[in-house]
Amino acid sequence: MVLLDALLLQLGYNATLVSLGAALLGAAAGITGTFLFLRKRALVSDAVSHATLPGVCVAFLLMAAFGGDGRNLAGLLLGSALSAWAGLCCLNWLTQRTRLAEDAAIGAVLSVFFGFGVVLLTVIQTLGVGRQAGLEGFLLGSTAGMLFSDALVIAAGGAGALVVILFARRALTLVAFDPDYATAQGLPVARIDMLMMGLVMAVTVVGLKIVGLILIVALLIIPAVTARFWTERSERVVLLAGVFGAVAAYFGAALSASAPNLPTGPLIVLVSFALFALSLMFAPGRGVLAAVVRQRRFQRRVHLRQGLLALAQGQPIYEALTLRLLRRSGLARADGVATESGKARAAKALRDEARWEVLRRDHAHGPAAALYDGLRAIETVLTADQIAEIDRKIGGPKEVRT
């Protein structure tokens, strides 16, 4: 069981380092991404992550030109942060000062910065073979040669982002849900947006080493979307997204360590997608399965009610589902004739319908009458006294004849 060993951190120093680093990164990305998702700007992260490439290359060129080691991770990350920031400024300028919509601005920044980065990559390649080794790793992430100092950089970055979020969470949440209200409250919305983007940038930069710049977007978006299925409360969405992100990253990293030719970044993304797919299907409330169950239950209630009304009025029932439902609950026999309990329920249903009719004609009961949907029991709307009042108007119960 290599996978079990990997999950229990038994696969050696490098695998352990990668797994722990990935889990921390996953948590930070999930939590940061939640605010982005709630603000409905999830794809901005795509522009930010692609915009890091020119910075990485420029940093490499500069460090190599001044005789240092071009592959110093801290230096490369600093460069990527600067160019991601430039990309963000371009994005903001395009959306605020020109007529372009945000999606077009995202696409423009993403493609142009990435294209320029590729130009610089080829420049680096022409300068000397071999020395650029590792820079391509930033596209898809490479964890093979991760050093302890690299892990420290990642840990520090992730922890820093989490601390900032801890302090700014109320403002971030408020701006994400209702920027207009936040403005009215006197919050500097533009600056808080910038803070959010700064956090996204930090997570992206930190994640470059492990998952690479093309796939880091997934770590920001998917856990948040997944968490949203499970709860309606924003603070729980944030926490759950962190948990999902960490679990996916840890599991993905462990999986990738368990066999050769399994790249870390793609596996982390696929594990988080698996969590997403499970949530989409099985989450209570917002999941597909829950919706199907709800729909079926509703359908049954409608059929049962209509069947009872038909029984009460002595009409024959032809609809197969209605007949089956009535029979299964012991309200009708196989030939569609009402049983004793069926007669009683039918009489009650018809009587309730008559009560509702009176209620809906009476303007004094406006709000109560608005609740009528053909299924609601009248006892949930009126008190016993009020029902007795209506009963005086419509007379006593009538027997159902068959």
Next chain:
Amino acid sequence: MIGAEFVPLSLPPLLIGTFAAVACALPGNFLLLRRQALIGDAISHVVLPGIVVAFLLTGAISTWPMMLGAAGASVVAVALIEAIRRLGRIEPGAAMGVVFTTMFAAGVLLLEQTDTSTVHLDVEHALYGNLESLIWLDAIGWSSLWDPVALAGLPPELPRMALALLGVGLFVTVFWRPLKISTFDEGFAQAVGIATGPLGLALVVTAAIAAVAAFDAVGSIIVIAMFICPPASARMMTDQLEVQVGWSAIFATLSAILGYVLAGYGPLLIGLNDAVSAAGMIATVSGVILAICARFGPCRTRAGAPSGIS
């Protein structure tokens, strides 16, 4: 320019780059106005799993299965995005982010698991393409353009890209009126009897065809850049759709030619020995054009926005 060098080495990549740029820019105009600009981004990512699966099924790098695989992957992606958006009630941007990153990751994983050492198939190729390598060895000069024997040796990407451009051009010309009406006023389009749903899907499929054809020749960076940058620049120049489409074609052509020339000869001017990535340079030039238009274009601000207020 000397024909003997220019025709075999530079003419085919220039033409392919230009055709690819214009073929992407044309549908890009409508996608931009419909706020679907990032569809191009999503398509260019999901093309990777499509071609890897096609390669696994056929076991060879052959054009048509790969094109089919890529086209199939784009359709699957669009369907998945739509399904997740509706089933999960998730905003379209996030649904798109979930789908294209996952499919791209699956593509990378499949690629790593497959033995592709004998064939030229890797992620870098998918991203940057190999525009520079599309040379026409049979040509000896301008006269080769009329020589059927030499013409048979043209890189196959050239006629394919020309065909894609023709198809996209035909689609836009034939459906011009319904496209225009439904882009600006979907409700009115439905009222006058235009099937807006199928038309929107047809637009996305056309864009996918252009993207897949271009992707094969020039890589996905150009595809994303050309879907968005030339139409966005053109949007700054005019308020009329006809004029905008014209400008976008001009900008796309300009980016392709300038980008290719700069990539090939620019480094020599600043003392470097080798050319840089043409695909990346074309994207960069289109970005510079966009920056210029966004700064100085006559229609760069939102209509009706008072001047002096951001």
